Every structure is written in structure tokens, then in C-alpha cells.
Amino acid sequence: MTEELWTGGCLCGHVRYEARVRPTAPAYCHCRMCQHLSGAPAMTFADVPLEHFRYVSGEPAVYRSSAMAERRFCPRCGSPLEWRAAEAPDAVEITIASLDRAAELAPQAHIWTESRLPWFDTTDACPRHRREPGVSE
């Protein structure tokens, strides 16, 4: 992995983070939990190995959204910042839109399209997965 610096943070500026490598596997998530959490029709995430990720200012709040995952967000303004496996995470899935250079990391796939809202769609040709790749349907 080539060393790069990708910085990001929340709306109010309290929480800032940095990734030391280019985030990989950028994707839209259309699951119902992401819809409720964000109040938006979908969220976008990209992976960063935990060892190359750190918070550089502020302390995010943690919400355990399911048995398998935690989500971190700004305790002041509420911006969602990341998703990670609750037990022994080895990677962080950062929210692409919270990156300072979000425009440079276009999603390459869609997951959980079985709960995609019928009035929301995109014009890309990215692969669409009803659930997650590898999860049987």
C-alpha cells in the first residue's frame, strides 16, 4: 500500500481523523440501519486498515448498532464518521462524504439494495448486491 494522507471530519469540526492509505472498496450501503442513522436514503463507506487510521482531534461517541458492529459519530453535531466490527476490528469503514476529498473517491458498488428506497437511484453502472457480497440471499 502506498502511503497517502486522507483527512476528514464532522460538520462542526470537533472530530477530525486521518487515514494513512487510500481507502479501498468504496460503496453505497442501502441498508435500513444506514437509512435510519443518517436520515438519508443511503450512506457511502470505504475501508481503511485500523493500523492506518486515527482520530487527530475530538473524541467520537460510539453507538453499538447491532451485535456485530459499532458506529462512531461526533457527539456535538452528530455527523456519522465510521462503522467497524465490534469484536476485534481490523478495519474501519469511514463515511466517504466526511472526507475532505470526498469527490476523489467514487463508490464502486452498491450493497443491501434489497432495501433501496424506490424513489432513490443513481446512474452508475456499479455492481449491485441485494445484500453483502458473500452473504447468501
Ligand SMILES: [Zn+2]
Ligand atoms: Zn461535529
Ligand SMILES: [Zn+2]
Ligand atoms: Zn448500511
